[in-house]
Amino acid sequence: MIRTQALTKTFTVASRPLEVLKGVSLSIDAGAIHGIIGRSGAGKSTLVRCLNLLERPTSGQVWVGDEELTALDPAGLRAARHRIGMIFQHFNLWSSRTVADNIALPLELSGWARPERRRRVAELLDLVGLADKANAYPSALSGGQKQRVGIARALATRPSVLLCDEATSALDPETTQAILELLRTINRTFKLTMVLITHEMAVVRTLADRVSVLDQGSVIEEGRTFEVFTRPRTALTRSFVNEGLEHDLPPDLRARLRPAGSEGNTGPEVWHITFTGPAANTPVMSELVQRFGLSLNILHGRIETIQDKPFGQLVVEADGPPAARAAALAALSHKNLSTEVLGHVIAPAHAAA
Numbered sequence: 231m232i233r234t235q236a237l238t239k240t241f242t243v244a245s246r247p248l249e250v251l252k253g254v255s256l257s258i259d260a261g262a263i264h265g266i267i268g269r270s271g272a273g274k275s276t277l278v279r280c281l282n283l284l285e286r287p288t289s290g291q292v293w294v295g296d297e298e299l300t301a302l303d304p305a306g307l308r309a310a311r312h313r314i315g316m317i318f319q320h321f322n323l324w325s326s327r328t329v330a331d332n333i334a335l336p337l338e339l340s341g342w343a344r345p346e347r348r349r350r351v352a353e354l355l356d357l358v359g360l361a362d363k364a365n366a367y368p369s370a371l372s373g374g375q376k377q378r379v380g381i382a383r384a385l386a387t388r389p390s391v392l393l394c395d396e397a398t399s400a401l402d403p404e405t406t407q408a409i410l411e412l413l414r415t416i417n418r419t420f421k422l423t424m425v426l427i428t429h430e431m432a433v434v435r436t437l438a439d440r441v442s443v444l445d446q447g448s449v450i451e452e453g454r455t456f457e458v459f460t461r462p463r464t465a466l467t468r469s470f471v472n473e474g475l476e477h478d479l480p481p482d483l484r485a486r487l488r489p490a491g492s493e494g495n496t497g498p499e500v501w502h503i504t505f506t507g508p509a510a511n512t513p514v515m516s517e518l519v520q521r522f523g524l525s526l527n528i529l530h531g532r533i534e535t536i537q538d539k540p541f542g543q544l545v546v547e548a549d550g551p552p553a554a555r556a557a558a559l560a561a562l563s564h565k566n567l568s569t570e571v572l573g574h575v576i577a578p579a580h581a582a583a
């Protein structure tokens with residue numbers, strides 16, 4: 231449904247070229263929800279704005295359906311944009327228009343007659359649960375309600391694609407969940423293809439079928455969300471997946487944690503083990519103790535779900551001779567468990583020094 235080929239975008243900032251997208255090729259199936267994650271400044275917003283040509287790429291092509299948007303004339307592009315909805319972090323509603331009139335705007339622009347507009351707006355208000363707010367003004371709505379209006383407006387002309395630029399970043403966690411559920415329902419009911427740009431990993435975990443990781447204008451990792459999150463291949467993706475993990479460690483231990491491989495690595499190590507599939511049902515920990523004579527101290531554990539599939543994460547402090555630890559890590563890898571050495575723990579006296 232959406233394809234980009236070697237997309238580049240260079241801005242000119244203070245008379246100097248700033249290369250923000252460096253050859254991005256994406257392919258997103260019809261009906262899929264595709265997440266794009268990356269650090270601030272990675273180029274996510276620029277990329278999503280290039281998908282509907284709000285931003286014209288410097289080079290490369292964009293297709294939506296069978297149509298190459300980058301080859302269209304202005305009239306063709308205006309027509310194509312009716313098939314691509316977009317929602318924004320700050321909703322972008324017209325404050326002087328009522329909720330119903332905000333939703334009707336794209337219908338007016340594409341020439342719908344008044345009776346059809348009225349019918350379509352009523353349908354959309356029902357869909358997003360705001361039938362009783364038709365005549366309210368945006369200033370009288372909560373953030374979640376404003377985003378519901380944004381979603382209704384984006385869907386007004388029955389697009390086949392919905393672009394979501396940080397759609398829940400301005401909302402509290404509870405409202406975020408409600409909006410994500412609405413987006414999921416819309417995706418399933420209308421088989422709408424969605425692109426989610428976000429820095430919130432929970433959003434991607436909950437909704438996205440696939441995810442691309444953008445770093446300094448290039449896609450460095452792409453795959454099914456479950457695979458990318460349970461087996462990250464790059465350090466950047468690992469840091470997204472492990473977000474918050476270090477904060478869940480006991481403060482005393484966190485203060486004594488040093489990077490793996492740094493000097494004085496004689497103390498216990500801290501391992502982060504991710505359990506997926508059949509291995510989650512085997513007594514892995516007791517095997518490590520019995521077979522390798524390790525002493526294991528469980529520091530933190532959590533079960534998360536990605537699109538309703540559970541996976542476990544365990545952080546343990548592993549003590550024992552280096553050879554036994556290495557053998558245990560090899561055994562974990564043999565069981566197809568993903569293990570990362572987060573670091574080693576130095577003695578309290580050492581840390582004080």
Ligand SMILES: Nc1ncnc2c1ncn2[C@@H]1O[C@H](COP(=O)(O)OP(=O)(O)OP(=O)(O)O)[C@@H](O)[C@H]1O
Pocket residue numbers: 241242243248250268269270271272273274275276277429
């Ligand atoms: N219109 C523009 N003119 C000049 N520079 C721009 C323009 N739009 C974006 N940039 C620059 O491009 C880079 C990428 O910005 P972009 O907003 O795409 O990143 P992002 O990954 O969405 O970041 P964030 O998560 O912080 O929104 C930044 O350095 C930004 O300053």
